[in-house]
Amino acid sequence: MQWMYGSGESGASSIQAYHAFRDHVLAAARSRPVESVVLAEGATLAAPRFIPCGDRTLAVVLDVDETAIQNLGYEYDEALRGRSYDEGIWARWEQTGGNAVLPMPGAVTALRAVRAAGVTVIFNSNRVSAYAAQTAAAIEGAGLGPARHRETLWLKGDVGAGSAKDPRRAAISERHCVIAMAGDQLGDFSDLFNVRELSLPDRRRAATSGRFAQMWGNGWFLLSNPVYGPGIRGGFDDVFPADRRWTDPGAGH
Amino acid sequence: MQWMYGSGESGASSIQAYHAFRDHVLAAARSRPVESVVLAEGATLAAPRFIPCGDRTLAVVLDVDETAIQNLGYEYDEALRGRSYDEGIWARWEQTGGNAVLPMPGAVTALRAVRAAGVTVIFNSNRVSAYAAQTAAAIEGAGLGPARHRETLWLKGDVGAGSAKDPRRAAISERHCVIAMAGDQLGDFSDLFNVRELSLPDRRRAATSGRFAQMWGNGWFLLSNPVYGPGIRGGFDDVFPADRRWTDPGAGH
Numbered sequence: 001m002q003w004m005y006g007s008g009e010s011g012a013s014s015i016q017a018y019h020a021f022r023d024h025v026l027a028a029a030r031s032r033p034v035e036s037v038v039l040a041e042g043a044t045l046a047a048p049r050f051i052p053c054g055d056r057t058l059a060v061v062l063d064v065d066e067t068a069i070q071n072l073g074y075e076y077d078e079a080l081r082g083r084s085y086d087e088g089i090w091a092r093w094e095q096t097g098g099n100a101v102l103p104m105p106g107a108v109t110a111l112r113a114v115r116a117a118g119v120t121v122i123f124n125s126n127r128v129s130a131y132a133a134q135t136a137a138a139i140e141g142a143g144l145g146p147a148r149h150r151e152t153l154w155l156k157g158d159v160g161a162g163s164a165k166d167p168r169r170a171a172i173s174e175r176h177c178v179i180a181m182a183g184d185q186l187g188d189f190s191d192l193f194n195v196r197e198l199s200l201p202d203r204r205r206a207a208t209s210g211r212f213a214q215m216w217g218n219g220w221f222l223l224s225n226p227v228y229g230p231g232i233r234g235g236f237d238d239v240f241p242a243d244r245r246w247t248d249p250g251a252g253h
Numbered sequence: 254m255q256w257m258y259g260s261g262e263s264g265a266s267s268i269q270a271y272h273a274f275r276d277h278v279l280a281a282a283r284s285r286p287v288e289s290v291v292l293a294e295g296a297t298l299a300a301p302r303f304i305p306c307g308d309r310t311l312a313v314v315l316d317v318d319e320t321a322i323q324n325l326g327y328e329y330d331e332a333l334r335g336r337s338y339d340e341g342i343w344a345r346w347e348q349t350g351g352n353a354v355l356p357m358p359g360a361v362t363a364l365r366a367v368r369a370a371g372v373t374v375i376f377n378s379n380r381v382s383a384y385a386a387q388t389a390a391a392i393e394g395a396g397l398g399p400a401r402h403r404e405t406l407w408l409k410g411d412v413g414a415g416s417a418k419d420p421r422r423a424a425i426s427e428r429h430c431v432i433a434m435a436g437d438q439l440g441d442f443s444d445l446f447n448v449r450e451l452s453l454p455d456r457r458r459a460a461t462s463g464r465f466a467q468m469w470g471n472g473w474f475l476l477s478n479p480v481y482g483p484g485i486r487g488g489f490d491d492v493f494p495a496d497r498r499w500t501d502p503g504a505g506h
Contacts, residue, residue: 007484008460073499207261231260246326
């Protein structure tokens with residue numbers, strides 16, 4: 001949290017991502033790409049394929065939490081009380097916390113430029129459908145709106161019941177050609193990265209090699225979030241490659 | 254460390270930064286900028302000025318640790334033993350750890366493209382001058398070389414005694430026009446961000462507003478490192494803005 005919410009480094013990282021996002025979107029809006037950056041049905045990690053754009057209107061899709069907005073109030077409460085994530089508290093946060101957020105650095109000016117280029121800005125979040133009005137107000141209060149439920153704001157419960165985002169991306173893609181996506185979790189780009197059988201090293205390998213490696217900064221834009229999410233897990237064997245270990249030769253002397 | 258070394262998210266973030274770095278360098282190499290991205294002597298946070306390039310040869314300047322290479326062996330040892338940073342252990346790491354590193358994701362291909370465009374790659378690190386040979390071997394072993402001491406590898410002790418990097422940037426700038434810098438700490442771009450009197454909120458504000466905000470992804474490239482460094486500090490009042498706090502209305506019920 002010190003790095004994420006307090007450091008100039010994380011602020012710089014966010015601005016850098018949004019600069020790349022804006023530049024990519026403005027260039028893609030001029031050239032009208034043939035393919036969306038949303039994976040097509042039937043795509044796999046080994047054989048990625050993207051949805052053809054046809055003549056659908058251009059859009060970008062962003063996650064909300066720690067992508068568009070900083071949940072400062074919630075994280076403050078969590079840190080102060082020394083607690084971990086709690087579903088009930090998060091639900092109350094969605095309902096009442098809208099004034100205790102800030103936009104991610106760089107997001108406001110980037111989204112303004114994207115909209116000025118005629119590209120629709122759509123949010124795809126796992127906040128729940130029941131609090132759509134409060135989430136829209138939080139987004140708009142941070143200067144990132146407009147956000148209209150089921151048009152430019154898609155939430156958990158809108159398409160199916162679960163937290164998978166692919167069904168919502170498919171629904172968005174029926175009307176739009178998505179030329180960029182932004183998120184802080186790999187699931188903001190494809191649910192394929194959240195398959196339970198995927199080991200942590202294989203997940204990292206999938207995201208950083210082959211076709212997917214080319215996507216970063218080039219249609220897919222990652223906001224660094226070391227505070228929470230599926231990236232914050234794993235034991236020693238998952239995190240540190242077995243062939244890159246070292247023992248201090250001075251230890252115990 | 255789980256996020257930094259184990260997650261697909263951090264790998265994606267690193268690749269994204271190196272894609273932007275490469276694209277910027279290739280474009281700048283074609284257009285030959287009038288100004289370097291290194292601040293001129295006498296520049297301040299309030300009044301930044303950059304060194305004029307003249308006809309000097311083009312170069313990029315990168316930090317080493319958690320910018321060009323991942324110090325996996327050292328961090329593994331630190332995590333396993335539950336210890337914090339230790340100067341003596343780090344000195345032994347510089348001497349003996351060169352085989353227990355990996356390149357940062359995206360760095361190898363980016364530096365290859367930069368060199369192919371005729372741009373000199375220079376490292377500016379606070380590893381110490383005495384172990385220059387071992388550090389050069391670590392960089393080259395990771396596929397990021399060549400690194401020649403006092404030509405393309407500048408270390409603590411090479412220009413003055415301290416960890417300030419501005420004197421080394423000035424020495425590099427005598428021969429080179431620096432068209433891009435990469436680092437994981439604000440001090441990799443200017444020592445002005447390390448002035449002791451600068452509060453943490455002011456430091457973040459300086460890096461994310463005005464002229465400096467424009468630099469991220471546009472000459473200055475930030476690699477996200479939430480594991481160590483000057484960005485990992487501050488109490489509640491430094492990290493969480495006073496006007497963005499929230500107390501769970503359900504707490505204590």
